[in-house]
Amino acid sequence: xxxxxxxxxxxxxxxxxxxxxxxxxxxxxxxxxxxxxxxxxxxxxxxxxxxxxxxxxxxxxxxxxxxxxxxxxxxxxxxxxxxxxxxxxxxxxxxxxxxxxxxxxxxxxxxxxxxxxxxxxxxxxxxxxxxxxxxxxxxxxxxxxxxxxxxxxxxxxxxxxxxxxxxxxxxxxxxxxxxxxxxxxxxxxxxxxxxxxxxxxxxxxxxxxxxxxxxxxxx
Numbered sequence: 001x002x003x004x005x006x007x008x009x010x011x012x013x014x015x016x017x018x019x020x021x022x023x024x025x026x027x028x029x030x031x032x033x034x035x036x037x038x039x040x041x042x043x044x045x046x047x048x049x050x051x052x053x054x055x056x057x058x059x060x061x062x063x064x065x066x067x068x069x070x071x072x073x074x075x076x077x078x079x080x081x082x083x084x085x086x087x088x089x090x091x092x093x094x095x096x097x098x099x100x101x102x103x104x105x106x107x108x109x110x111x112x113x114x115x116x117x118x119x120x121x122x123x124x125x126x127x128x129x130x131x132x133x134x135x136x137x138x139x140x141x142x143x144x145x146x147x148x149x150x151x152x153x154x155x156x157x158x159x160x161x162x163x164x165x166x167x168x169x170x171x172x173x174x175x176x177x178x179x180x181x182x183x184x185x186x187x188x189x190x191x192x193x194x195x196x197x198x199x200x201x202x203x204x205x206x207x208x209x210x211x212x213x214x215x216x217x218x219x
Contacts, residue, residue, distance in 0.1 A: 091117030092124055092190050094202035095154045098211040101161075108139040108158040113188070115148035121198075122147045124190040126157075128167050130201070130219070133189035137163040177206040184211060187219065 095112040115121045123145045129135040136144050139158035148155060167184070168176045178184040184204040191197055199219040204211040 086118075088119030088192050088194060089117050090115050090119045090121035090148070090150065090190065090192050090198070092121050092148060092188055092198070092200065093216040094186060094188070094213060097213045098159070098204065100209050100211065107161050109161050109164060110156055111159055111186075112154045112156050113148065114154040115150060115152055118150055119192050120147065120149045121190040122193065124148060124188065126186055126188045128163070128184075128186065130185070130187050133187075178211070179205050180214065183214065 092113055092115050095114045096110075098109050098111055100109065111126075113124065113126070124147065125133055125136045125138075125145045127133065127135045127137050137159050138144065139160045142158050146155065146157070168178075184206075186202045186204065188200045188202065189197070200216060201219050202216050203214040205214060206212070
């Protein structure tokens with residue numbers, strides 16, 4: 001069912017349906033199946049139904065025109081939706097490196113997000129998981145998700161330091177240092193106003209008392 005829906009959305013399904021329908025009409029008429037079906041249903045003969053002669057070219061042409069119009073309409077809608085998505089596409093990035101409190105007085109770290117795209121970003125969340133957006137690492141005093149308008153001011157969020165510390169530990173309990181070859185990735189999930197999902201990631205490596213931001217990129 002999903003494959004059929006996808007074909008219809010791409011416009012291919014409408015064209016295939018047109019070919020199948022016209023071929024069916026020709027097949028039915030060529031073997032006089034239309035009259036036979038009518039006789040089975042009603043018990044009466046009617047030699048003038050649907051087609052006359054063998055093939056009613058006018059009927060076939062009308063059906064063809066209808067399906068060509070449907071196909072063109074489908075393509076137009078698809079182009080409009082594509083343009084609308086481009087115009088409303090958000091682009092959320094991490095804006096700063098993460099300072100690690102050397103005295104560990106606080107149970108959180110600060111991270112800044114900014115939307116540099118054309119449209120609003122909704123249901124923004126961030127985590128260390130590349131597969132599960134529900135494992136947000138925000139501090140318990142922060143909401144699970146937030147929103148950013150197009151080109152809005154950057155927003156600072158608090159990270160639960162315990163979650164990050166756990167990720168930085170290795171099997172013997174020592175702290176893992178991230179490098180450019182073995183970086184830390186923070187995954188950012190968000191949606192646009194049309195409900196399209198986006199997944200980006202920010203790349204960090206360890207410097208003294210800081211997680212240095214290297215780059216933001218699409219996942």
